[in-house]
């Protein structure tokens with residue numbers, strides 16, 4: 001295991017296509033969480049990654065961050081500050097999901113989407129998210145956006161709220177959290193040539209570089225940094241200025 005803690009080295013690894021995300025199983029039954037992971041941009045490489053990522057970018061380009069921000073603020077106010085589930089509900093509505101069980105299904109499936117842990121209830125949640133949408137690429141892209149968004153965005157908001165006080169400047173609180181207390185602290189790669197595992201410590205890398213690496217960098221940075229920041233801004237505005 002190679003441990004990367006310096007900003008320059010982290011950038012170099014993230015920009016080099018020789019370092020790939022650790023491979024995921026490709027033989028899971030259709031409609032399961034493991035099947036979804038095998039089709040997600042996040043765990044793909046090469047041409048498959050490029051094509052899947054482009055589809056996500058096109059879907060995200062159709063969503064206006066300011067509209068997401070305002071919708072997240074309004075829904076948080078409507079719920080008297082109970083903000084959990086708000087980011088994924090707002091994003092889901094913007095992506096055409098209307099199911100009232102959307103937030104609970106996303107919450108159930110999101111942890112295993114990142115970790116690879118397989119559980120029957122996560123598979124059931126994935127089935128609910130796909131219900132009535134078929135299993136073609138477009139549906140896969142929309143569901144993966146929800147599952148990618150869920151834990152990271154709620155983690156960002158939770159971390160920001162741990163420090164922030166009512167009346168604090170929301171943009172400043174968020175910027176501080178993004179740099180010092182990111183929701184995703186580590187990302188992993190496999191060296192395609194040597195098979196070595198690489199662990200990139202984003203918190204430590206952030207400490208010795210100018211731009212933070214909280215949204216990743218290089219070949220596969222987060223394509224939704226503006227959307228995530230907008231959703232978090234909306235929720236925090238509602239909670240901190242209520």
Ligand code: HEM
Nearest residue numbers: 041042145148149152153187214215216220222224227228
């Ligand atoms: C609207 C909310 C979000 C959406 C839709 C989203 C979506 C995505 C997607 C689809 C990817 C994979 C990119 C690819 O396959 O090339 C990704 C990667 C990533 N996202 Fe996000 N994301 C969201 C929120 C966040 C937040 C709040 C953070 C952290 C503050 C974050 C940090 C990252 C990082 C670090 C990566 C790169 C992982 C790596 O290189 O290993 N994301 N995101």
